[in-house]
Amino acid sequence: MADNELDQGKRRFLVAATSVAGGIAGAAAAVPFVASMLPSERAKAAGAPVEADIGNLAPGEMTRVEWRGKPVWVVRRTQEMLETVKQSDGRVADPKSERRLELTPEYARNEFRSIKPEYLVVVGICTHLGCSPVDKFKAQPEPFDADWNGGFYCPCHGSLFDLAGRVYKNKPAPDNLAVPPHTYLSDSTILIGVDQKGA
């Protein structure tokens, strides 16, 4: 073959090989940049458990505690409020919290979704798009529901939850509010972020 004749096959092979190698290297170079956007070590470490003092909580009242940057609600339910939970069995989408088991720890997988029926502990973040629902505890006709039993209303997209944090049927939110891992340190203190042992 003369010196000035091109070997097209060889050239094509070299161009393709260089392109593939370069492309792989380029993609690999993106890894550290993409990885840098993941939660930092500090953000990961900030998830320590928090204590909630419920000694002063009056019946029918709610308190908010911040855990991992999220609002956790503790509601002290009255006997009437617990009755409304039973009544709303037919209106909620997943009465026994079976749809996604990880949202309800085993010790709270009961009628009232709690360790002690009196106290409801849930993460106050709507399972739809992450708004924090507002408490509408009074059973009375509301613009969003003519026979409202009391519970939580999400202002963003109109999801409704009963007083056990169970989502109503035909609402944008697919799941019940998550019950965080929690345990009673004493009658008046709850530790949020740690599972109940042996319950």
Next chain:
Amino acid sequence: MAAAEKPPVTITCAGPLNGVLSGVLTWVDQRFPLMSLWRDHLAEYYAPKNFNFWYYFGSLAIFVLVLQIVTGIFLTMHYKADATQAFASVEYIMREVPGGWLIRYLHSTGASFFFIVVYLHMFRGLMYGSYRKPRELTWIFGMVIYLCLMAEAFFGYLLPWGQMSYWGAQVIVNLFDAIPWVGPTLAIWIRGDYVVADATLNRFFSFHVVAIPLLLLGLVAAHIMALHEVGSNNPDGVEIKKVKDPKTGHPVDGIPFHPYYTVKDTLGVVVFAIVFCVILFFMPEFGGYFLEYNNFIPADPLKTPSHIAPVWYFTPYYSILRAVTEDFMIFLALGVAAYVILIWRTLRDFRIKIAAAVVGAVLIFFMKGPERFVLDPKVWGVALMGAGTLIYFLLPWLDRSPVKSIRYKGPLTKTALTLFVIAFCVLGYLGTLSVTEGRTYAAQLFTFVYFAFFLLMPWYTAMDRTKPEPARVTG
């Protein structure tokens, strides 16, 4: 040397400075394509002579882009991208930085006006068929600009770190959480934390001031280059390049962009500036539509405001998102089925029929199939919202009409466009309100109208009784 072979630039308008100016320009032009850029894009870019009111909005969009960049540079000098200081630094700009309130209001009012101008610019394209061959790429670049603009506005809205900033970002980032399988990891990656937090604020600041503006500038250049390659459309939708003056080779119905349209557009900028200033100085919040009242409260991760809505320019899509409820899924599935039947009954190409049937069957399977495969209405809401913003890309291929402009299109297309504009506005209005049963039904109805405008377009534009296009523009 090749550079020196270029002819010298002659200037005749600078009086006694003619010689100096010509010398400088010649020196530059021999080293940079100055005069050819000037000629190709301004002095000898021939635009149709019949541009009307609707043709102001392209140049106005550039004007607002410059306004946003300039005001943004000065805001960045005082703003602190830190979750503990951001809210206070915006108040500091408003109260203590000399003229800071003006620069901030210019920027926040400018953001809303950017969308007003861009929506009118897009509507002009819809009316006169500016997206059609050979301007498909101009339209596509424009749509990418629109998506970048939405991203830019969304990132920017988090920066004041008010209640609406915080919860708006929370909702939008959680849209990604809905994507099956990878969603939760993706949402954490976007936020850089398990909730919207300082890490999120910092990266949004970076996107808002560096990444997206760079992209926008490049895309605007591409949009204009693609447009100038094929030439501008006009209210008659006829190509001016078809009739050229045999002597000059320029389109008979074209006039040089400079000075004719530079002067016209300057008038547009002046009138725009008057309207803009009235709002800027007398109602910068615009009744809560441009700056929402809840955003004057610092972000509180524990409490969502009792009524939250995105800024007005996102609300049509937000309404579509909210419209998808459990009960709506059956109608969605029926809609898909009806569309497949329509394709099956009216098209001849067998491959398209099969493809439509397969896609339709897969969609229906995940909408109303066996329970464990059904995706949540939430996932479909996000999908429909995404489809609502992306479907514009298909317009150049959906429109089958023999004519481009609404002036010569028939009653079906005119009705469809009117219904679409009504649907867009009603969805936008509903998106600013809280949810009630009646409003959800309305949003669901208009979601159907919105998508029907696009999806049925190949049929109604082909069936329509059009008028013949004139050979030349009608003035």
